[in-house]
Amino acid sequence: MYLMNAWYVAGWSSEFTCKPLGRTFLDEPVVLYRGKNGRIVALEDRCCHRGMPLSHGEVFDNHIRCEYHGLMFDGGGRCVDIPGQKMISPSAKVRHYALEERDDIVWIWMGDPQKANPEQIVRYPWHASWPYKAKSEILKCNYLLVSDNLLDQTHAAYVHKSTLASDPDAYAKAEMHTSPTTDGVKFTRWMLNCIPPGLYASAVKFNGRVDRWQEFEYVAPSCILQFTGALDVGKGAYEERVREGGFGLRIFYGITPETEDTTWFFWSTANGYRQNEPEATEQLFHSIEAAFKEDEIVIEAQHATLRRLSGRPLININSDGARVHARLALERKIAAERGISREQVVTMA
Numbered sequence: 001m002y003l004m005n006a007w008y009v010a011g012w013s014s015e016f017t018c019k020p021l022g023r024t025f026l027d028e029p030v031v032l033y034r035g036k037n038g039r040i041v042a043l044e045d046r047c048c049h050r051g052m053p054l055s056h057g058e059v060f061d062n063h064i065r066c067e068y069h070g071l072m073f074d075g076g077g078r079c080v081d082i083p084g085q086k087m088i089s090p091s092a093k094v095r096h097y098a099l100e101e102r103d104d105i106v107w108i109w110m111g112d113p114q115k116a117n118p119e120q121i122v123r124y125p126w127h128a129s130w131p132y133k134a135k136s137e138i139l140k141c142n143y144l145l146v147s148d149n150l151l152d153q154t155h156a157a158y159v160h161k162s163t164l165a166s167d168p169d170a171y172a173k174a175e176m177h178t179s180p181t182t183d184g185v186k187f188t189r190w191m192l193n194c195i196p197p198g199l200y201a202s203a204v205k206f207n208g209r210v211d212r213w214q215e216f217e218y219v220a221p222s223c224i225l226q227f228t229g230a231l232d233v234g235k236g237a238y239e240e241r242v243r244e245g246g247f248g249l250r251i252f253y254g255i256t257p258e259t260e261d262t263t264w265f266f267w268s269t270a271n272g273y274r275q276n277e278p279e280a281t282e283q284l285f286h287s288i289e290a291a292f293k294e295d296e297i298v299i300e301a302q303h304a305t306l307r308r309l310s311g312r313p314l315i316n317i318n319s320d321g322a323r324v325h326a327r328l329a330l331e332r333k334i335a336a337e338r339g340i341s342r343e344q345v346v347t348m349a
């Protein structure tokens with residue numbers, strides 16, 4: 001069960017050109033292209049004549065032509081030309097989706113277009129003020145296992161031994177502040193007086209031990225914002241919430257279901273240090289990419305097992321707090337949209 005009336009990330013602004021791109025979101029095949037007027041169009045990727053995917057077609061100005069028998073559709077999905085035929089029936093149309101670009105992020109609304117309110121889009125000004133690099137990929141797991149993974153960072157001590165984790169003990173002892181919100185959950189984790197991870201130490205010069213913070217905000221159903229960093233112990237990171245002068249990293253996550261078993265994982269890394277050095281942005285991106293490869297192995301294996309042995313009980317432990325709040329927020333929204341109780345909502349275990 002998906003939340004239908006919500007903004008999901010469909011990609012990055014730079015990915016969309018006049019060449020049609022076929023992508024599936026929430027089990028629906030969609031064709032996306034940028035028209036001559038600069039606006040991105042999203043239509044059902046299925047011609048209403050004989051079902052050819054329009055993503056095989058060609059864009060002319062703001063329209064797309066099906067490559068099978070040449071029907072042409074405008075940005076609203078209406079057929080505007082049938083070769084060799086004057087009459088065009090009003091039923092000659094394909095579905096069109098509301099779409100908005102903000103902060104280099106492309107957002108799509110898969111539900112009722114009448115309900116699409118661009119004011120509800122999560123804003124991300126850091127793409128304009130910090131140097132960043134972004135990636136789009138598909139993971140072979142349910143989308144909720146991706147947000148679960150990000151919302152329980154205790155996994156880093158085990159999964160990211162070689163990349164992000166420095167001091168397994170610091171992960172277990174981290175001080176955690178969690179606050180549920182109407183749309184999800186926010187939390188901050190503090191790892192005080194610990195050894196900086198290799199990634200941090202290679203990015204900026206520390207005197208010795210550091211105070212680390214990890215701030216996360218989950219906005220149901222599809223988005224997580226992360227701000228992570230570290231300062232030398234004694235520089236006021238924890239005591240006065242000083243954030244400048246050490247390591248700082250922001251990650252934007254758009255987690256969009258492709259199907260129940262596959263997920264579009266859109267993420268960008270932005271660096272808050274050595275901002276005039278493109279190689280610092282590049283190096284950060286590749287370090288995080290290596291860490292996400294470690295997550296990918298885990299969550300794809302987890303997904304396969306949960307599918308094979310579905311129905312068997314699972315347990316929650318203390319570190320599941322933020323993850324459980326996130327699931328509750330999403331289930332509340334799905335229940336409200338469908339007019340059912342939260343207990344009737346069916347999502348991945």
Ligand code: FES
Pocket residue numbers: 047048049050051052066067068069070071
């Ligand atoms: S299937 Fe598209 S024009 Fe015939």
Ligand SMILES: [Fe+2]
Pocket residue numbers: 149155156159160291295
């Ligand atoms: Fe991870």
